[in-house]
Amino acid sequence: xFLVNTRNFPPExxxxxxxxxxxxxxxxxxxxxxxxAEKHKNSDTYDNKFxxxxxxxxxxxxxxxxxxxxxxxxxxxxxPSTKALITDHWKSLxxxxxxxxxxxxxxxxxxxxxxxxxxxSRLNTxxxxxxxxxxxxxxxxxxxxxxxxxxxxxxxxxxxxxxxxSFYEEPSESNIKAAKxxxxxxxxxxxxxxxxxxxxxxxxxxxxxxxxxxxxPKIKYVCLGYGKEEKNLKxxxxxxxxENIVIFMDNINSDFKSALIKKSHLFIMPSIIYKKSVEGxxxxxxxxxxxxxxxxxxxxGGASDAIIHNKTGLICNGNDLDSIYQSIKNIxxxxxxxxxxxxxxxxxxxxxxxxxxxKYIELLN
Numbered sequence: 001x002f003l004v005n006t007r008n009f010p011p012e013x014x015x016x017x018x019x020x021x022x023x024x025x026x027x028x029x030x031x032x033x034x035x036x037a038e039k040h041k042n043s044d045t046y047d048n049k050f051x052x053x054x055x056x057x058x059x060x061x062x063x064x065x066x067x068x069x070x071x072x073x074x075x076x077x078x079x080p081s082t083k084a085l086i087t088d089h090w091k092s093l094x095x096x097x098x099x100x101x102x103x104x105x106x107x108x109x110x111x112x113x114x115x116x117x118x119x120x121s122r123l124n125t126x127x128x129x130x131x132x133x134x135x136x137x138x139x140x141x142x143x144x145x146x147x148x149x150x151x152x153x154x155x156x157x158x159x160x161x162x163x164x165x166s167f168y169e170e171p172s173e174s175n176i177k178a179a180k181x182x183x184x185x186x187x188x189x190x191x192x193x194x195x196x197x198x199x200x201x202x203x204x205x206x207x208x209x210x211x212x213x214x215x216x217p218k219i220k221y222v223c224l225g226y227g228k229e230e231k232n233l234k235x236x237x238x239x240x241x242x243e244n245i246v247i248f249m250d251n252i253n254s255d256f257k258s259a260l261i262k263k264s265h266l267f268i269m270p271s272i273i274y275k276k277s278v279e280g281x282x283x284x285x286x287x288x289x290x291x292x293x294x295x296x297x298x299x300x301g302g303a304s305d306a307i308i309h310n311k312t313g314l315i316c317n318g319n320d321l322d323s324i325y326q327s328i329k330n331i332x333x334x335x336x337x338x339x340x341x342x343x344x345x346x347x348x349x350x351x352x353x354x355x356x357x358x359k360y361i362e363l364l365n
Contacts, residue, residue, distance in 0.1 A: 001034065001081060002027045002364075005072050005096070006088040009037035011046040013226075014195065015283050016111060019140075019163045020088050024052060026164065026357035031083070036072050038064070069095035076100035084364045087134075089114055094130040101133055105364045108134040110153075112144050112280030112301065119152050128152050136363050140281040141302030147278075159363060162305060163283045164356035165348065168290045171259035179259040182247065186220035188332050191264040191293075193257060193284050196227030199277045201270035201298060201318045203229075203236060208325040210240045215329070219245060222260060226250040262291040265337055266328070270318035271298040282306045285313070286351045289344030294337050296327050312344035 004024050008016040020037075027033045028051060037043075039056035047054045057068040076082060077100050084105040087093045093108050108131055117123040131137055137158045139145040149155045171179075183189045190209070194200045202223055213219050223233070223246065230248065237246045249260075261267065267288035271279035279301035286306055288295050297303030298318030307313040314331055317323035331337050 001032050001079065001083055002030075003072070003075065003079075003082050003085045004033060004035045004037075004087075005068075005085065005092045006035065006037050007092055008088050009035070009040075011042045012038075012040045015163070015281075016088060018283060019109075022164050022166055022353050023086070023357070023360070025050070025166075026353040027086075027360075028052075029357070030361055034075065034079075034082075036068055036075075038068075065091070066095065073097045073100055076104075086360075090127045090130040093133055094126065096133065098133055105136075106134045107136050107138055107360070107363065109138045109140070110144055110148055110158075110280075111140050112147060113277045115144075115148055115151055115153065116276040116278065117151060124151060131157075138360075141305040143302035143305065144280040159359075161356065161359045162351060163281055163286075164353035165283065165286050165290060165351050167352060167354070169258075171255050171262055175256045175259035176263065178256065179263040182222065182260065183220055183263055186218045188216060188219055188266060188328075188337070189264040190219070190221045190266045190268050190328070191224065191261055191288075192222075192267070192269050193224045193261070193287075194269055195225050196223070196229040196233055197274070197277065198229060199271050199274035199279065201268075201272060201324070202233050204318065204321050204324050205268055205270060206233065206236055206240065206242065206246055207321055208328060209245060210242060211325055212328060213242075213245060216332075221246045222249060222264070223247065224249045224252070224257060224260065258291065261288055261293055264293055266331060267293050267295040267313075268324075268328070269295070269297055269303075270316050270324050270327075271301050271303065272318040273300045279303060286348050289341075289348035292341040292345040294331060294340035294344050296324070296331065308343070308347060311340065312347045313340055 006020045008020050010017050010021040024033055035052050035054045039058035043056055086107045088109050139158050139160045140163055145158050145160050209221050281302040285295040295307050295313035297307045299315050309315045314327045316327040
């Protein structure tokens with residue numbers, strides 16, 4: 001029996017949600033899985049499709065974390081045969097009773113910004129106290145591991161296990177047709193699948209596209225996602241007169257998302273460090289690679305674990321507009337994007353959950 005306690009879980013969108021959903025599904029091949037997760041819109045419909053035993057917790061955020069911790073503690077107390085506990089965040093471990101964790105392997109995942117708190121700050125102290133309950137800290141990249149060590153987490157506890165991806169499924173013909181209709185005869189076709197946050201680099205990508213349209217008059221850019229920066233990004237597109245080039249989309253199903261990626265030529269997300277927020281890995285780069293699409297990512301964060309520079313894509317300086325411009329220009333010179341795309345597809349195979357989950361099972365055993 002594996003117990004998963006998570007703040008992030010599908011059908012809510014996001015990289016951490018995809019990670020926890022994929023991890024839970026992969027664990028089912030090694031035993032039964034019990035999940036405690038937050039309740040979200042459409043969660044009932046989602047949960048009915050899978051073999052998970054899920055308890056969804058609702059209510060005001062302030063009280064929900066304590067109610068959820070009590071439910072998990074009671075479950076652990078009543079089910080002493082539970083083999084292991086896996087949490088998505090140190091806050092999912094914080095209020096769990098140490099007594100109930102005895103004789104169980106405890107794994108706590110870390111991603112990036114949730115551990116980026118100055119040493120001796122209140123949050124840093126809480127974080128380290130919480131993670132002291134874990135046998136292993138699972139870092140999503142070498143960058144995140146370094147960040148964790150710099151913030152006082154014991155290095156000997158940290159294991160780098162990259163997020164996994166689900167087995168590739170070809171998008172439906174209807175969605176392929178719909179994606180073709182969006183891109184039409186455009187070239188190159190760029191896509192970003194990410195929340196509209198300042199650190200993701202949408203703004204500088206849009207500015208680079210303004211300059212690139214002089215040499216690529218049929219360039220097209222699809223921004224797939226949602227977030228607090230959406231209004232500012234749409235304003236920027238209007239100011240640069242790019243309404244016919246930059247398309248914003250959200251609330252689409254995963255199959256249509258896959259079709260859009262497959263019919264694009266480049267996945268781009270030149271992330272930066274913004275305040276305490278930083279990209280820990282970038283599973284979207286690997287998902288793009290599954291479709292044979294190369295990527296451009298930013299040098300700040302863990303993108304270099306997901307992109308092999310000059311082989312599966314390019315790493316650029318996300319703070320430098322010219323670096324983004326030159327990287328996009330470079331990847332389409334001499335059709336490098338085709339060779340990089342083939343390499344990215346091969347590289348993505350090592351991230352399949354069937355391979356990644358074995359690293360978790362080794363630790364749990």
